[in-house]
Amino acid sequence: MQGGIVYGGLKYQARCIADVSADTDNTSFLAGTVSLKEENEVHFIRLSPYGTELVCEGLFYHPSEIWDLKSCPFDSRIFSTVFTSGETYGASIWEIPELYGQSNAPQLDELVSLKEHASKLKCILWWPRGRHDKLISIDEGNIFLWSIDSSSKTAKVISQESVGMLHRLSGGSWDPHDQNVVATICESWLQCWDLRTMKKANSIENAHFRDVDYNPKKQHIIVTAEDESGIRIWDLRKPKFPMAELPGHVHWTWAVRYNPEYDDLILTAGTDSAVNLLLASTPGSSDSTPESLADYAALRMDPLLHSYSDYEDSVYGIAWSRREPSIFASLSYDGRVVVESVKPYLEKK
Incomplete structure (x- = not known):
């Protein structure tokens, strides 16, 4: 793959893109639109076998603006959305119809609607390691743990916790190493919750968090995107100070993602119309452990491997491919999907 491959099939503005990790035969992504007046769409996009073009395998109508979209990690036809129509918010789990290739923009099959939320919904989290019958939904004031049965189209709240009036949750990440732990972000706090109790x-305090992601290979290690401080890597066992600080974006850093296989590669997206690829080995990940932050900075030199800047609008959505970890997709607000390969930078690690 030489250069970025562009998919321009989204007719409306868009914020959400997700890797379809359960599709083990193809490199594929889901993207959803946020049109205020038009009927919104979900696009099922696949990279062609030779990696030369992006093909729309399915186009589906969605009833409202899509503000969060996640693909089910164990069933490629199932995904979740958080959506809004005016002042009301909702969350549902959908199934792509089996004969989707034989119909133009068929209706999605709504498997489950998560109707217990009274506050503004922010996101849904699937446990990333595969089949799991639990689901997490987060609104501004609450965390819900659900038991999901897609065959009977039922969802039952197992437990719920409120964060109180002082904080407003904005997102989170489910620990891939421990099904019982989830990290949530709320303004100047990052809090980890034990789902059993x-x-x-x-918790980590005193930073304005925008996004968080767990290191897929190393337990207790997370990366955060912050409005003013850029990118920070933390060891949750020593939460007072970050392990490393990396450059953010010129404007807000909106999203951050660890590579699923090469855990020293980090992808960030921002409202400066750029996607950055960072090399971010944490101390202790190699045989030589730095003695101080100065040693660490000297070892790392410039962590910015590349900045992808061929966008004309803010980039809110980024997604690594689990099937082909050297590939990622990005989605700018104007509905432009770009797929890039980072293979040239793997040799520089």
């Missing part, structure tokens, strides 16, 4: 396990 719905109690806080630990």
Whole structure:
């Protein structure tokens, strides 16, 4: 793959893109639109076998603006959305119809609607390691743990916890190493919760968090995107100070994602119309462990491997491919999907 491959099939503005990790035969992504007046769409996009073009395998109508979209990690035809129509918010789990290739923009099959939320919904989290019958939904004031049965189209709340009036949750990430731990972000706090008790396990304070992601290979290690401080890597066992600080974006850093296989590669997206690829080995990940932050900075030199800047609008959505970890997709607000390969930078690690 030489250069970025562009998919221009989204007719409306868009914020959400997700890797279809359960599609083990293809490199594929889902993208959803946020049109205020038009009927919104979900696009099922696949990279062609030779990696030369992006093909729309399915186009589906969605009833409202899509503000969060996640693909089910164990069934390629199932995904979740958080959506809004005016002042009302909702969340549903959908199934792509089996004969989707034989019909133009067929209706999605709504498997489950998550109707217990009274506050503004922010996101849905699937446990990333595969089949799991639990689901997490987060609104501004609450965390819900659900038991999902897609065959009977039922969802039952197992437990719920409120974060109180002082904080407003904005997102989170489910620990891939521990099904019982989820990290949530709320303004100047990052809080980890034990889902068995719905109690806080630990927290990081005094930073304005925008996004968070767990290191897929190393337990207790997370990366955060912050409005003013850029990118920080933390060890949750030592939450007072970050392990490393990396450059952010010129404007807000909106999203951050660890590579699923090469955990020293980090992808970030921002409202400066750029996507950055960072090399971010944490101390202790190699045989030589730096003695101080100065040693660490000297070892790392410039962590910015490349900045992809061929966008004309803010980039809110980024997604690594789990099937082909050297590939990622990005989605700018104007509906432009770009797929890039980072293979040239793997040799520089």
